[in-house]
Amino acid sequence: MMLQCRVVSAGYASSSPVLSEVSLEVRQGEIVTLVGANGAGKSTLLKVISGLLRPTHGEIFFMDRRIDACTPLQRLRLGLAHVPEGRQVFAGMTVAENLMLGAYAVQKADRGTIRKRMHDLCEQYSVLRERMGDMVGNFSGGQQQILAIARGLMSNPRFLLLDEPSLGLSPKLVGELFQLIRQLRGAGVSVLLAEQNARAALSVADRGYVIENGRVAMSGRGADLLASSEVAERYLGVGADARFSRERARRLAKDMAMCIGADAET
Numbered sequence: 325m326m327l328q329c330r331v332v333s334a335g336y337a338s339s340s341p342v343l344s345e346v347s348l349e350v351r352q353g354e355i356v357t358l359v360g361a362n363g364a365g366k367s368t369l370l371k372v373i374s375g376l377l378r379p380t381h382g383e384i385f386f387m388d389r390r391i392d393a394c395t396p397l398q399r400l401r402l403g404l405a406h407v408p409e410g411r412q413v414f415a416g417m418t419v420a421e422n423l424m425l426g427a428y429a430v431q432k433a434d435r436g437t438i439r440k441r442m443h444d445l446c447e448q449y450s451v452l453r454e455r456m457g458d459m460v461g462n463f464s465g466g467q468q469q470i471l472a473i474a475r476g477l478m479s480n481p482r483f484l485l486l487d488e489p490s491l492g493l494s495p496k497l498v499g500e501l502f503q504l505i506r507q508l509r510g511a512g513v514s515v516l517l518a519e520q521n522a523r524a525a526l527s528v529a530d531r532g533y534v535i536e537n538g539r540v541a542m543s544g545r546g547a548d549l550l551a552s553s554e555v556a557e558r559y560l561g562v563g564a565d566a567r568f569s570r571e572r573a574r575r576l577a578k579d580m581a582m583c584i585g586a587d588a589e590t
């Protein structure tokens with residue numbers, strides 16, 4: 325078992341509980357998706373798993389090790405990387421600089437490994453190779469998303485938490501993105517994917533969990549959830565067109581800084 329959440333509850337200081345007794349599992353090499361409406365608690369669950377938010381109750385295990393008291397950096401070093409919602413690449417930096425940030429907190433001293441990893445990612449994703457020295461501010465949404473995922477991969481994770489990667493992308497780019505996620509599974513990386521684009525996410529997933537009001541309402545094989553009339557009625561009409569509020573954008577920027585270890589010990 326790669327990841328296990330056992331009856332996890334969590335919330336933010338200023339509000340009532342957001343997650344209530346959530347239990348889920350992700351096995352080695354699986355793609356598991358969380359689907360649910362805006363505000364259901366998907367991002368909050370990913371934050372609890374990566375350590376950006378402490379649970380108020382419950383236990384989290386990563387590769388049989390209990391991690392809920394570990395810092396985000398410790399979890400990153402164990403192989404658990406978080407690509408937060410909203411891409412959050414640094415517009416005023418080049419592709420290379422953005423990628424370096426993904427490795428910074430993990431292997432500051434080992435420049436050779438960092439260079440090799442960057443080279444391998446460039447081999448895989450031509451947009452990175454072709455635009456290595458370019459500022460990323462005017463990249464398309466799809467290019468920024470590839471860069472955000474590649475930055476997450478710079479720490480060589482065993483497990484990737486992906487939050488709404490399809491948000492704001494055209495249907496064609498969504499297709500390419502989900503192809504990329506399949507390739508990650510092929511490379512042995514387990515993926516927990518939070519998505520409002522339930523149809524695309526369930527199509528690619530081995531299994532899925534439907535989150536409603538911070539609870540697991542349903543779970544099952546991706547194909548079975550896709551075929552469920554209850555899921556179809558509630559979620560399959562939902563597109564990837566959620567809007568950002570200013571407050572939400574501010575929260576995302578804060579989360580991003582934490583994800584790349586800006587607050588972490590060195």
Ligand SMILES: Nc1ncnc2c1ncn2[C@@H]1O[C@H](COP(=O)(O)OP(=O)(O)OP(=O)(O)O)[C@@H](O)[C@H]1O
Pocket residue numbers: 336338339342360361362363364365366367368369409488518520566575
């Ligand atoms: N930093 C925060 N402080 C206070 N409340 C928050 C914070 N982040 C999220 N919330 C609240 O927690 C609830 C769950 O939000 P969350 O972002 O986890 O949902 P979600 O399912 O990921 O939805 P979305 O797709 O909109 O991101 C919402 O009511 C939201 O307003």
